[in-house]
Amino acid sequence: MAAGFKTAEPLEYHRSFLKENCRSDGRELSEFRTTTLNIGSISTSDGSALVKIGNTTVICGIKAELANPTVESPGKGYMVPNVDLPPLCSSRFQAGPPGEQAQAASQFIVDVIESSEMIQTEDLCIERGKLCWVLYCDLMCLDYDGNVLDACIIALLAALKNTQLPEVKINTETCLPEVTSEKKHRLKIYRHPVGASFGIFDDSILIIDPTAEEEILLTAQLTVVTDEEGRLCSVHKPGGTSLSGEKLQECITRATTRQKEIQKLIDKVIESVKTAQ
Amino acid sequence: MTSFTCDESVSLCEGNMMEVCGSTDSCLREFGCEQSLLSRPDGSASFVQGDTSVLAGVYGPAEVKVSKEIYDRATLEVLVQPKVGLPTVKERSQEQCVRETCEASLLLTLHPRSSLTLVLQVLHDDGSLLSCSLNAACMALMDAGLPMSCLFCGVTCAIDADGRIITDPTAAQEKESRALLTFAVDSTERKVLMSSTRGSFSVHELQQCIAVSQKASEKIFQFYRDSVRRRYSKTL
Amino acid sequence: MKDTLLSNCERDFLLKAIEEKKRLDGRQTYDYRKIKITFGTDYGCCYVDLGKTRVMAQVSCELVAPKENRPNEGIMFFNIELSPLASPIFEQGRQSELSVKLNRQLERCLRNSKCIDTESLCVVSGEKVWQIRVDVHMLNHDGNLMDAASIAAITALCHFRRPDIAVQGEEVTVYSPEERDPIALSIYHMPISVSFSFFQQGTYLLVDPCEREERVMDGLLMIAMNKHREICSVQSSGGIMLLKEQVLRCSKIASVKVSEITELISKALENDKKARKAGGRCGFAESLPQERITALKMDEMPVEVTDVTEQAYDIIQKTKEPPQTVPSPLVPAPGVGQVDQGQQNTWGLEEEEEEREDGVEEEAVMEVEQQKEEESKGNIVEISDSEEEEVIILHPETPDTLHKSSCHQQGSATSKKKHKK
Secondary structure: OHHHHHHHOHHHHHHHHHHOOEOOOOOEOOOOOOEEEEEOOOOOOOEEEEEEEOOEEEEEEEEEEEEOOOOOOOOOOEEEEEEEOOOOOOOOOOOOOOOHHHHHHHHHHHHHHHHHOOOOHHHHEEEOOOEEEEEEEEEEEEEOOOOHHHHHHHHHHHHHHHOEEEEEEEOOOOOOEEEEEEEEEEOOOOOOOEEEEEEEEOOOEEEEOOOHHHHHHOOEEEEEEEOOOOOEEEEEEOOOOOEOHHHHHHHHHHHHHHHHHHHHHHHHHHHHHHHHO | OOOOOOOOOOEOOOOOOOOOOOOEEOEEOOEEEEEOOOOOOOEEEEEEEOOEEEEEEEEEEEOOOHHHOEOOEOEEEEEEEOOOOOOOHHHHHHHHHHHHHHHHHEOHHHOOOOEEEEEEEEEEOOOOHHHHHHHHHHHHHHHOOOOEOOOEEEEEEEEOOOOOEEEOOOHHHHHHOOEEEEEEEEOOOOOEEEEEEEOOEOHHHHHHHHHHHHHHHHHHHHHHHHHHHHHOOOOO | OOOOOOOHHHHHHHHHHHHOOOOOOOOOOOOOOOEEEEEOOOOOEEEEEEOOEEEEEEEEEEEEOOOOOOOOOOEEEEEEEOOOOOOOOOOOOOOOHHHHHHHHHHHHHHOOOOOEOOHHHEEEOOOEEEEEEEEEEEEEOOOOHHHHHHHHHHHHHHHOEEOOEEEEOOEEEEOOOOOOOOEEOOEOOOOEEEEEEEEOOOOEEEEOOOHHHHHHOOEEEEEEEOOOOOEEEEEEEOOOOOOHHHHHHHHHHHHHHHHHHHHHHHHHHHHHHHHHHOOOOOOHHHHOOOOOOOEEEEOOEEOOOOOHHHHHHHHHHHOOOOOOOOOOOEEEEOOEEEEOOOOOOOOOHHHHHHHHHHHOOOOOOOHHHHHHHHHHHHOOOOOOOOOOOOOOOOOOOOHHHHHHHHHHHHHHHHHHHHHHO
């Protein structure tokens, strides 16, 4: 009965839950789904992480390559993040070139990396003007159940924290780079940006961490990214119904709490890996 | 060409109780707008903010492709054309911002199973490009005579190294800034329709920027009103 | 979007008018529409209005590696963009027949005619050359896009200035316009395309067809020529047979038109140069027509921001402070962690009571957090039947831990059952 009602009148179905201040999956309005993090899931990559928020699953693999620095910034390495939403993760995506949502998500990740200054690209430079690291950060969604941006940021952050780069020296005689795979050092992460996504239902009700079902019905979406010092790295609201400054402030408060939780989670997991070794 | 200075019109305000307090360097560059300048689109407008300029054209409501048809409302497509080269991921994310803002203000349910196409051509980028695109889009939608629930306008604020807020920054000011925030504000409640940010900033700075944008939006809406009044002055 | 078809009676009317040597806009057979050339704020940006047809060209440059077979030559790249702004039938990102045709013609007109000295664009032979890119955007399509595009492209190329460079050994320094004045391209001549449309199998001829005329024409002849009356390219399309005399007559008309247009371009360039020298503004704000009723300009104005700080402060004050402490996450196995929020509390009563005692110390902690702490203390892998969560955590292959955690699962399951009873 309920399933039929849900299919025929999805909006009405969700409304009836929201009226009682809860959601169809039993959460409260300001509750996140269970977030699970696994670090080092891809053993062949230089750094990787798998994140699950409820059913939404995002895997991030980091591949470091040696390259020539760009002419404009000879003293810097660079990062190439890419978000992939393959048809595998949801029936709403088609095969072929990345769709608008995937492109917008990629751009969002690029913006977050730049704005938060989580990594100093100077650290990636090996020899000025000659050699630097390029970090290819591939984020792939394995199961799309809403709120993919939050999952992407967590996966990226955890994977970067997990990344180990081998030591590279340029041989002065041959002018060729020499890689010592035994000596590895971790990437320095300066900031820990974590996102919290919100949705606005029926122009007024604010919910957190929307599922895919809810996302379709939302009238607006908002993602707030904060770092450990409580600074905002991104307040991304691509459009939709309007939001007052007061409501926005509530979202920010919630986002800062979320940041603390997730940072703790990442730290703990990294620590557990270290002790296991 | 000429550098933009607005030292005279600085209104200083000290946030006496906050540790983060910056004066605000608030001034909008000269605005210009021309509507119905193209013969082919159903609605067109060019919007000029200082040297930044965007041309917008709207086609529709018209026949929609079956694959894009939505049964209860019109399909809005927004295309941003850069000046040099082909659209990149950056343009895609701008398209998303403009489209969702327009979707919120347009009454799309009045034209079910039809298509609306909004094309934005960048003519010159000298800072505040996204807000100029939003303003051009709104004027073009008005020119096309599409029913809307409210108008919207875009305001860009830059926060410089000293924490000062600069509204409607030029490209040079954008480059020097520590953070850049663009908001779309609606005309009915002056709430935030869209927000897109770059750089990191504090909560207080964000709220200040929103408040500044809301103030600036008054001026822009007044400009909208004046230009529409001028346009229909002979017919009414 | 599909194109609207032209009705038969409109088609007949147009053809009848052409037979009577009349054109819809009142022009004579050999007349061009009004040409207006304006420049953008930066170098190499040019707008051409040809009647209602409007085109924008932008030239840009970049240092690239040269082609292998021509190590001493710069690269010219042309791109005509049929933007959906110009006409609803144009689609973004798709190569239509028309766009291929226009691109080919522009390349033949400007690249193959060797009007630009590509050798002067060489920086380091075989290593670095300038690539000059010309993007032509169609803004409004009212016929004769080719002529407008060719005028815009060549004017923009004349107007363009590339940054100055210095080569020292292997290092190439690019100077910004503030450091050294940018350099103009060396252009030998200016080829301009002139279009002729033919009607009734070549009986009638019109110069500069508008969009309506293009729809009813039988064939099109495009002649690209410079002011020295040298033909750079001739292209006939539409499948009409033309007599030798017809082509010759067209080339004569073209020579007249080309010299007129060349003069206009030089004048426009000169005017712009003067304006730039005088230091006046030449941006878009200046090119906006003031007299038109559809246009309005507003001067620079300040924004009143006196109470902004207070307003922002108020908003921040009104909202609750975020909690200072957050719960510890659950780490069931090395490399795996979990923060749990969205589940109902289904844990056993005994544990909850235990928790209460601990919880007294941190009263400010949110309720959800308490849940979390309980979990981390109990170290229970949650197996609630909620539909959204079916996590199977892959433990590393140490049989010991595997055994332990399965015990935990059993333990939790039984405790839950008890509670339910």
